[in-house]
Amino acid sequence: xxxxxxxxxxxxxxxxxxxxxxxxxxxxxxxxxxxxxxxxxxxxxxxxxxxxxxxxxxxxxxxxxxxxxxxxxxxxxxxxxxxxxxxxxxxxxxxxxxxxxxxxxxxxxxxxxxxxxxxxxxxxxxxxxxxxxxxxxxxxxxxxxxxxxxxxxxxxxxxxxxxxxxxxxxxxxxxxxxxxxxxxxxxxxxxxxxxxxxxxxxxxxxxxxxxxxxxxxxxxxxxxxxxxxxxxxxxxxxxxxxxxxxxxxxxxxxxxxxxxxxxxxxxxxxxxxxxxxxxxxxxxxxxxxxxxxxxxxxxxxxxxxxxxxxxxxxxxxxxxxxxxxxxxxxxxxxxxxxxxxxxxxxxxxxxxxxxxxxxxxxxxxxxxxxxxxxxxxxxxxxxxxxxxxxxxxxxxxxxxxxxxxxxxxxxxxxxxxxxxxxxxxxxxxxxxxxxxxxxxxxxxxxxxxxxxxxxxxxxxxxxxxxxxxxxxxxxxxxxxxxxxxxxxxxxxxxxxxxxxxxxxxxxxxxxxxxxxxxxxxxxxxxxxxxxxxxxxxxxxxxxxxxxxxxxxxxxxxxxxxxxxxxxxxxxxxxxxxxxxxxxxxxxxxxxxxxxxxxxxxxxxxxxxxxxxxxxxxxxxxxxxxxxxxxxx
Numbered sequence: 001x002x003x004x005x006x007x008x009x010x011x012x013x014x015x016x017x018x019x020x021x022x023x024x025x026x027x028x029x030x031x032x033x034x035x036x037x038x039x040x041x042x043x044x045x046x047x048x049x050x051x052x053x054x055x056x057x058x059x060x061x062x063x064x065x066x067x068x069x070x071x072x073x074x075x076x077x078x079x080x081x082x083x084x085x086x087x088x089x090x091x092x093x094x095x096x097x098x099x100x101x102x103x104x105x106x107x108x109x110x111x112x113x114x115x116x117x118x119x120x121x122x123x124x125x126x127x128x129x130x131x132x133x134x135x136x137x138x139x140x141x142x143x144x145x146x147x148x149x150x151x152x153x154x155x156x157x158x159x160x161x162x163x164x165x166x167x168x169x170x171x172x173x174x175x176x177x178x179x180x181x182x183x184x185x186x187x188x189x190x191x192x193x194x195x196x197x198x199x200x201x202x203x204x205x206x207x208x209x210x211x212x213x214x215x216x217x218x219x220x221x222x223x224x225x226x227x228x229x230x231x232x233x234x235x236x237x238x239x240x241x242x243x244x245x246x247x248x249x250x251x252x253x254x255x256x257x258x259x260x261x262x263x264x265x266x267x268x269x270x271x272x273x274x275x276x277x278x279x280x281x282x283x284x285x286x287x288x289x290x291x292x293x294x295x296x297x298x299x300x301x302x303x304x305x306x307x308x309x310x311x312x313x314x315x316x317x318x319x320x321x322x323x324x325x326x327x328x329x330x331x332x333x334x335x336x337x338x339x340x341x342x343x344x345x346x347x348x349x350x351x352x353x354x355x356x357x358x359x360x361x362x363x364x365x366x367x368x369x370x371x372x373x374x375x376x377x378x379x380x381x382x383x384x385x386x387x388x389x390x391x392x393x394x395x396x397x398x399x400x401x402x403x404x405x406x407x408x409x410x411x412x413x414x415x416x417x418x419x420x421x422x423x424x425x426x427x428x429x430x431x432x433x434x435x436x437x438x439x440x441x442x443x444x445x446x447x448x449x450x451x452x453x454x455x456x457x458x459x460x461x462x463x464x465x466x467x468x469x470x471x472x473x474x475x476x477x478x479x480x481x482x483x484x485x486x487x488x489x490x491x492x493x494x495x496x497x498x499x500x501x502x503x504x505x506x507x508x509x510x511x512x513x514x515x516x517x518x519x520x521x522x523x524x525x526x527x528x529x530x531x532x533x534x535x536x537x538x539x540x541x542x543x544x545x546x547x548x549x550x551x552x553x554x555x556x557x558x559x560x561x562x563x564x565x566x567x568x569x570x571x572x573x574x575x576x577x578x579x580x581x582x583x584x585x586x587x588x589x590x591x592x593x594x595x596x597x598x599x600x601x602x603x604x605x606x607x608x609x610x611x612x613x614x615x616x617x618x619x620x621x622x623x624x625x626x627x628x629x630x631x632x
Contacts (some may be wrong), residue, residue: 003029023049028286061098077124080256144205182461188343229526253518265289273370279550334627
């Protein structure tokens with residue numbers, strides 16, 4: 001696991017020391033060494049930078065940029081099956097000077113061209129420079145576990161693992177993308193391909209970018225998309241056969257993620273996904289380290305469940321309690337860890353569990369992706385009859401009901417937690433102009449409604465094209481559940497869950513691995529009928545069936561809690577002073593996007609107990625803290 005960055009400057013104006021600064025901006029991604037390479041040719045000045053966290057081949061032979069013939073590579077991630085690929089290349093006449101997967105990636109690319117990526121099992125983001133073709137190739141893994149950003153503006157092409165590297169290049173224009181800001185308030189994250197900056201984009205998962213240096217132009221091609229597998233006919237084989245095949249895939253994926261020359265551990269929440277990973281690995285390897293975070297508030301605490309599971313499987317278990325004081329310390333770190341606004345409050349316990357794990361191991365396995373692949377969220381099946389009923393209503397009748405809904409929402413009645421969110425969802429559904437929009441509103445969150453944003457923001461935002469538009473590409477082999485799984489896989493999972501885990505782990509120089517996101521598992525599950533994912537009221541049916549072979553059902557069969565935090569209590573307690581500071585008149589005016597009085601009224605209404613908008617207030621705080629960190 002590492003960090004990469006680089007520039008291609010067609011104006012030849014990049015000063016000395018800039019590449020070092022871009023590279024060192026992400027030093028925590030690779031504290032073991034720094035590598036840089038700069039060249040000047042007839043067309044441009046080129047710089048490649050790398051920070052190394054030594055995982056495979058700890059010797060200097062794994063140093064990057066790795067150079068062979070006219071090629072140079074900087075690489076972030078792991079290709080777990082690199083030894084098999086190396087053997088194939090040896091049979092073709094290649095020799096190797098290191099035991100690293102970096103050398104294998106480069107020589108596979110030389111031998112097979114862009115098709116080499118289809119051989120890789122792993123998580124990766126890399127850049128390869130060919131000095132003869134004068135071409136740069138950027139590539140990001142299929143699921144998007146590893147990040148990769150790029151920018152082409154002011155005659156300079158930039159790329160990096162994180163946006164903060166760009167801030168160290170004098171030609172980068174750090175202008176806020178206001179439409180992306182508005183989208184952040186609705187989702188809690190900024191969806192690909194957009195970023196918080198107008199002149200920076202995310203390279204999407206499963207994509208290759210080719211920059212032709214002589215022509216000063218680039219093209220982006222998709223080499224993999226989970227939708228292609230959702231659009232295949234569903235398996236017709238029996239439940240037992242499908243279950244057996246899935247278990248074999250899980251075991252293979254988990255074993256691959258144990259490939260390391262440094263200690264490896266597992267995050268154990270006590271839920272089905274992480275328990276499955278930990279139990280299978282404990283059986284095959286024995287004495288693994290497991291790590292759990294708990295909370296003082298029992299409503300959010302699953303640590304006791306995780307401890308019971310760890311005791312049953314026999315892992316070497318570690319537990320830490322997240323106190324309000326601890327949370328306050330971590331909240332202050334969030335803007336530097338997430339260098340664009342990020343509203344998922346579970347980043348706090350994620351960062352804390354990463355800190356704890358790093359004291360014992362250098363690599364930790366996380367069980368993300370299970371919910372998105374195997375129907376773990378209640379939204380996939382909840383309110384199904386409501387959606388069907390609304391879909392049957394004629395459009396004129398739906399519009400008639402909208403003002404009645406607004407009147408009901410404004411009545412002085414006792415409003416339970418989550419009331420506003422349900423009202424907002426119902427309002428969006430009633431206002432849907434088509435079946436496609438109705439479905440989209442079911443899966444795409446809107447923590448702030450369009451009406452809220454029109455009041456709170458001082459500008460008119462533009463609609464953004466995002467992967468929520470995937471709905472139109474999903475064919476009739478998919479029912480609503482599979483369609484939602486496909487969309488969540490390409491949106492929430494990539495731009496929220498994986499961003500959270502990557503940044504939190506890398507902030508403490510810990511490599512996070514995602515075994516459930518092995519592309520072979522995704523391809524397989526995309527072709528499994530949804531009736532085996534959500535079966536007779538049981539979510540994650542197949543995974544649970546497999547897990548019960550390793551962990552007794554009574555230790556796992558309980559309501560899902562997720563990795564939430566007691567935001568409401570924190571915002572009105574330990575974090576209140578911080579909230580008031582960052583939503584002061586001066587602070588809100590500085591950000592230049594808010595209707596200040598409206599925002600403060602919204603905040604005060606929440607603090608008085610007249611609303612349940614803790615998530616929305618948190619998004620506001622995170623935006624303001626980001627702005628203060630990066631834009632002042």
